[in-house]
Amino acid sequence: MRYILIVTFVSILFSSYEKEIQTLLILAEAGDTIHLGEGNFSIKGSLSMEGKENIVISGNGMNKSILSFKGQIEGAEGLLISNSKNITLVDFTIQDTKGDAIKTKDVKGITFRRVKAEWTDGPNPENGAYGLYPVLCENVLIEYSIAIGASDAGIYVGQSKNIIVRNSEAFHNVAGIEIENSINVDVYDNYAHHNTGGILIFDLPDLVQKEGEFIRVYNNRSEFNNLDNFAPEGNIVGNVPAGTGIMILAAKNVEIFENQIIENKTVGTAIVSYFITEEPVTDSLYNPYTSSISIHDNVYKRSKQFPDLGHKIGQLLFAKFWRDVPEIVFDGMPDPQFIDDKGNILDGYNLCIQNNVGAEFVNLEIDKHFEHWYSPFITKFSQDISPFNCQLPPISTNILTAQ
Amino acid sequence: MVFINICIIWLFSSPLDYAKPTLSEFGFFKEPLKLQKPTNGVFPYSVASQLFSNYAEKRRFIKIPDGKKLTTNMDGSFTYPTGSVLIKTFYYPDKFNEPEIGQQIIETRLLIKTQNDWVALPYVWNETQTDAVLEIAGDRLPVHWIDKNDNLIEIEYSVPNMNQCKGCHVHYNEFKPLGPKLKNLNFSYNYINGSANQIEKWVELGLLEANPLFSELPQSINYEDPHSGPVDARARAWLDVNCANCHQLGGPAETSGLFLEFEQLNPKALGIMKPPIAAGRGTGNHKYTIVPGNPEKSIMVYRINSTDPGIMMPELGRKLIHEEGLALIRQWIKEMNP
Numbered sequence: 070m071r072y073i074l075i076v077t078f079v080s081i082l083f084s085s086y087e088k089e090i091q092t093l094l095i096l097a098e099a100g101d102t103i104h105l106g107e108g109n110f111s112i113k114g115s116l117s118m119e120g121k122e123n124i125v126i127s128g129n130g131m132n133k134s135i136l137s138f139k140g141q142i143e144g145a146e147g148l149l150i151s152n153s154k155n156i157t158l159v160d161f162t163i164q165d166t167k168g169d170a171i172k173t174k175d176v177k178g179i180t181f182r183r184v185k186a187e188w189t190d191g192p193n194p195e196n197g198a199y200g201l202y203p204v205l206c207e208n209v210l211i212e213y214s215i216a217i218g219a220s221d222a223g224i225y226v227g228q229s230k231n232i233i234v235r236n237s238e239a240f241h242n243v244a245g246i247e248i249e250n251s252i253n254v255d256v257y258d259n260y261a262h263h264n265t266g267g268i269l270i271f272d273l274p275d276l277v278q279k280e281g282e283f284i285r286v287y288n289n290r291s292e293f294n295n296l297d298n299f300a301p302e303g304n305i306v307g308n309v310p311a312g313t314g315i316m317i318l319a320a321k322n323v324e325i326f327e328n329q330i331i332e333n334k335t336v337g338t339a340i341v342s343y344f345i346t347e348e349p350v351t352d353s354l355y356n357p358y359t360s361s362i363s364i365h366d367n368v369y370k371r372s373k374q375f376p377d378l379g380h381k382i383g384q385l386l387f388a389k390f391w392r393d394v395p396e397i398v399f400d401g402m403p404d405p406q407f408i409d410d411k412g413n414i415l416d417g418y419n420l421c422i423q424n425n426v427g428a429e430f431v432n433l434e435i436d437k438h439f440e441h442w443y444s445p446f447i448t449k450f451s452q453d454i455s456p457f458n459c460q461l462p463p464i465s466t467n468i469l470t471a472q
Numbered sequence: 473m474v475f476i477n478i479c480i481i482w483l484f485s486s487p488l489d490y491a492k493p494t495l496s497e498f499g500f501f502k503e504p505l506k507l508q509k510p511t512n513g514v515f516p517y518s519v520a521s522q523l524f525s526n527y528a529e530k531r532r533f534i535k536i537p538d539g540k541k542l543t544t545n546m547d548g549s550f551t552y553p554t555g556s557v558l559i560k561t562f563y564y565p566d567k568f569n570e571p572e573i574g575q576q577i578i579e580t581r582l583l584i585k586t587q588n589d590w591v592a593l594p595y596v597w598n599e600t601q602t603d604a605v606l607e608i609a610g611d612r613l614p615v616h617w618i619d620k621n622d623n624l625i626e627i628e629y630s631v632p633n634m635n636q637c638k639g640c641h642v643h644y645n646e647f648k649p650l651g652p653k654l655k656n657l658n659f660s661y662n663y664i665n666g667s668a669n670q671i672e673k674w675v676e677l678g679l680l681e682a683n684p685l686f687s688e689l690p691q692s693i694n695y696e697d698p699h700s701g702p703v704d705a706r707a708r709a710w711l712d713v714n715c716a717n718c719h720q721l722g723g724p725a726e727t728s729g730l731f732l733e734f735e736q737l738n739p740k741a742l743g744i745m746k747p748p749i750a751a752g753r754g755t756g757n758h759k760y761t762i763v764p765g766n767p768e769k770s771i772m773v774y775r776i777n778s779t780d781p782g783i784m785m786p787e788l789g790r791k792l793i794h795e796e797g798l799a800l801i802r803q804w805i806k807e808m809n810p
Contacts, residue, residue, distance in 0.1 A: 083612045091609040095634050096488070114612070115788075117635040119642075142612075143630055145787035151638075151724065152645045167782030168752060174727065175645065197782055198752025204727045221752050228727060273749065275729040275740055277721070303748055303755030303771065348747055351740050 087112050094118040094126075102127055105161050109135045115144025122154040128161025131185045131215070138166040139189075146172045146197075147186075150179070158184050165189055169199040170219075179203050180210040188218030192241045194299050196220040200242065204228055205277065212236050220299060221306050222247035223264070226254070228278035234259060243300040244269045244309065245291070250276050254284040265298045266306070266313035267291030267333065270320045273305060274343065274355035282322040285464050291315055292331040298380075308346050310335040310380035314369075314396075317359055319343040324363045324464040330396070335376035335383045337369045337396030337428065340420055344402060344435070345382075358404035360418045363461040369396040369427040385433065389450060395429035397422060399457070402436050414456075421459040430454045488608070490584045495595040495604040498582075500535065500559055506577055506601040508561060513538065515677060516663075517670055519656040520692035521713045524794040525562060526627060527619065528578065532651065533559040536679050544683040548654035548690065556585040558649055564617040578615060579631045580604050583641075583649055590647040592637035609633045627791040636788055644722035655690040695800060707804030708734050710797050714786060730761060743772055744808070751775075754783045764808035773802055 087110070093103045094116060102125040116136075118124070126148075128134025138147050145168035150156055155178035162185040163170040170186035173179045186200030200216030203209045204227040214237045216223025223242035226232050227249040238260045239245035245261030247269040248254050261267035268291055272281045291314040300307040309316060312334030317323050318341050330337040343350060343357035350357050373392040377383035386394040399420055407418035414420075422430060432451040492498055495505065502509045510516060514535045522530070536542060540553035561580040565571035582593040595604035596611045610633030616626040632639075641647050657670040671689060674680035693701045693709040700706065711719075712734035718725035719732040728749050731741040740746050743761030748754070748771055756774035763769040775785040776798055784790060 088609045091633055095608050114630070115636075117633070117639070119635040119638045120645075141781055142628060143781050143788070143791075145781060149635075152642065167780065168754075168787070169750075174724065194753060196753075198750060198754075202750075204750075221750070225750075227750070275746060276749065277726050277729065301751075301753045301755045302757040303759045304751060305747065305749075346747070349745075 083113065084111065086110050087114070087116070091116055097121055097124050099123040101125070105129075105134045105136070107133045109137055111140070112136050112138050112147070113140065113142050115141075115146050115149055117144075117149040117151070118153065118156075119150075120152050121150075121156065124153070124155075125157045125159065126161075127157075127159045130160050131162050131183055134161040135164060136161065137164045139164065141165075141167045144168070146170065146202075148172070149174075151175050154178055156180070157182065160184070162187065166197045168197045169202045170197060170216075172199070172202045172204065173206055174204050176203065176206045178208045179206050181212070181214050182210075183213045185215040186217070186219070186223070187215070188220075190218070192218055192220075192243075192296060192299050194220050194301050198222075198304070199225040200239075201225070202227070203232075207231055209233070215239070216245075217241050219243065220301065221304055222269070225249065226251050228276055233257075238262075239267075240264060241296065243296075243298055243304075243306045245294065247271060247306070248281065248284060249273060250278045250281045251284070252278075252280070252282055254281075256284070256286045257288045259289045260292075261289065262292040262294065263296055264294045265296045265300075265311050266309040266316055267294040267330075268315045269306070269309065269313075270315070270317045270323055271305065272319035272321070272343070272356075274350055274352035274357070279352075279354050280356065281320050283464055284320065284323045286315065286323070286325045287327045290329045290331070291333065292329065293333070295332075295334045295377075298377075305346065310377040310382050312336065312377050312383070314338055316341065317362060318345065319357050319359060320362075321356070321359065322361045322464055323359075324365075324461070326363070326366045328367045330367055331370045332372060334371070334374050335380065335386070335394065336398045337371060338364055338367070339382070339398045339400075340364070341398075341400040342402040342435075345400065356404065358402060359420065360404045360407055361461060362420045363423075363464075364397060364425065365421070365423045365460075367425045367428065369425060371396055371427075386431070390431075395431040395452070397425070397428050397430045399430070399432045401432045401434035401451075417461065419459055419461070420457050421461050422454060422457045423460060430457070432457075490586060490591045491593050491606055491608075493606055495580055498557075500533065500557070505603055506597075508577075514559070515674075515679065516661070517652070517657065517674075518659075518661055519651040520659055520694045521656065521709045522696075523650075523713050524797055525789060526629065526792045527568075527617075527625070528562040528564055529575075531561045531563070534652070534679065535559070541681045542674070542679060543681050544654065544685055546685075548685070549648070550652060550680070552585040552649075554585055554587050558583040558652065560651075564615060567618040568620040569618070569622065576615065576617070577601055577604075578613070578629055579611075581632075581637070590641070590649070592634055592641065592647070594631050594634070594637070596631050607631060607633075610636065625792070629791070630789065632789060639724055639788055640717045642724060643717075643720075650717055653692075654685065655692040658689045658691045696796065703800065703804050703807060707800050710800055714794075714797065718786070743770075752782065754785070756783070762805055762808070763810075765806060765810040767802040767805040770805050773798070773805065776801060 105128040147163040147166035150173040157180040188196035198221035200223040209232040219242040222244035223239035245264040314330040314333035314337040537555040542550040563577040566574040597604040611631040615629040695706040695710040711732040716733040778784040
């Protein structure tokens with residue numbers, strides 16, 4: 070136990086507030102709460118915390134403690150937390166970062182509660198990629214939080230395990246909520262609206278954590294996600310058509326139920342393989358297909374309107390259905406390893422669609438008609454839902470964090 | 473505008489147990505400190521292939537506790553006895569073409585080996601260059617110099633904070649020194665009493681335990697030296713030292729799936745026709761990290777050619793573009809067979 074006297078020289082390049090908070094983040098001891106104080110604080114460089122346990126970073130409220138990174142001169146994110154355990158972020162806002170707003174990597178036990186990440190100039194490709202961004206984390210809880218304006222995903226959980234995203238809101242992002250290569254996930258009671266895509270469940274190749282599965286998406290509202298896609302080209306979410314309610318890409322064991330999927334102009338729920346990206350798969354450990362997907366008891370509503378004609382899916386659907394496109398779209402690319410000699414999908418690995426309200430269905434049957442995902446431009450689809458009229462056992466996500 | 477901010481922090485136990493408020497108190501250098509003349513037991517060294525640090529020049533020193541030695545690991549790194557210190561000073565000659573007329577020392581970073589871990593401590597030099605003070609939260613300060621083309625360069629120099637040090641040094645959540653490895657040290661250094669191979673010299677000085685590995689020592693390629701290897705090898709050496717500390721399995725950028733260590737063989741992991749994962753606007757509207765034959769369509773080139781914090785790579789510690797490194801990477805990609 071001792072005192073240390075720290076004398077710091079503070080210049081206009083480095084505000085005393087920024088230096089003080091960064092110092093607290095470095096010196097924090099287990100059990101500490103770091104108070105951000107009340108006000109709108111200008112921060113010029115990334116804040117970071119590393120190798121800590123049992124720390125709370127707390128503001129006085131989303132609209133009272135605002136860290137603004139407008140004019141940020143260094144660092145690829147606003148707040149970076151890595152290699153830590155049991156960290157809670159609560160009651161503050163991170164604004165206008167050059168890169169991601171809050172990134173947490175390698176944290177076991179990370180809670181975002183009443184945290185807002187936003188870009189204040191509206192949807193813009195110059196905005197940072199991710200708002201709330203836990204990656205390679207375990208036991209993630211995001212609740213009562215808000216993400217606005219991310220040029221990729223507002224709330225993005227990647228390569229993580231045991232995740233709850235609930236009671237949160239995402240709008241004006243390319244993707245509202247995105248779950249990528251993650252295991253044991255519950256996404257519920259959220260409101261994703263006015264994004265390009267509301268909720269995305271993706272599995273991508275060439276990553277450290279290979280497979281995402283055991284994912285439930287329920288009781289969410291995914292509405293009016295018709296924003297033009299403003300992701301910089303090259304990003305995977307750039308493949309999402311404007312007007313997407315929920316998209317499942319190459320994921321396994323996903324249950325989508327009791328959601329309100331309203332007025333998304335191109336597709337209410339899409340179930341697609343990685344081949345939608347038209348990228349070759351070179352990762353031998355990666356499975357590009359969807360399997361064991363259950364879509365049930367959701368409510369769909371969609372007025373007659375043009376789908377996204379700037380996107381190939383929108384064009385395909387429009388060519389066949391004009392302004393009255395179906396709500397549930399399957400690309401018809403089941404995992405070949407689960408198909409028997411007669412061409413049927415094995416029990417338990419199917420796509421099952423039941424008890425949805427207001428949901429027309431289309432199977433693009435890409436595997437039967439197209440060499441590649443989109444070509445040739447023939448619109449010979451099947452609307453026969455009977456092969457998919459089945460039930461899968463409810464997914465038990467077995468999340469340990471429920472707090 | 474500069475003013476002084478004083479705070480008192482109450483500590484139970486902390487990395488600062490190993491810290492001293494000023495650099496002079498460690499006694500690594502004789503007075504005047506700015507000449508960086510090491511005291512007994514502190515030895516200068518250099519590394520073959522260097523991390524770009526905004527054209528700052530660096531001086532490196534090592535101190536091993538009396539009677540103790542480094543031992544060599546199979547991968548060519550070392551195991552350090554507790555109390556070992558690695559010292560690195562960053563400075564700019566006022567004029568790069570006339571280094572003798574004066575210089576500005578910016579910072580000295582210490583890595584101190586503790587019982588279980590390493591502690592990274594940044595010391596920032598005062599204006600009169602008499603001493604440097606500990607700045608655990610790092611610092612930002614204006615720095616200027618006349619470069620080798622006689623241009624005035626002015627930057628807001630960033631001294632990393634203690635966490636940012638870990639941003640590069642942490643591998644599988646363990647802190648590791650980066651420069652001192654057999655292959656990086658295996659060349660001749662001009663000591664006061666004549667030049668000698670650094671490994672041999674360290675053994676002779678009793679800093680390093682001799683090891684059978686030394687009979688066939690590998691040698692790092694110096695990417696700056698066109699004679700040290702073909703473009704491919706030099707480009708890979710540049711990526712290895714500038715990128716791979718983060719971009720490797722267990723490194724802070726492992727989430728990207730882009731692995732750039734010299735030994736990497738998988739073309740996709742190296743970025744060839746690899747779509748980005750979480751690049752955001754770092755893509756520059758390009759689809760792949762590397763498009764063989766086409767550097768201007770390669771995200772890698774776009775990002776090392778930027779100084780925007782939301783785009784540039786490396787994402788820390790860089791205010792300027794490393795023109796020579798950029799040219800090397802461009803040439804490497806251009807010469808790749810599509």
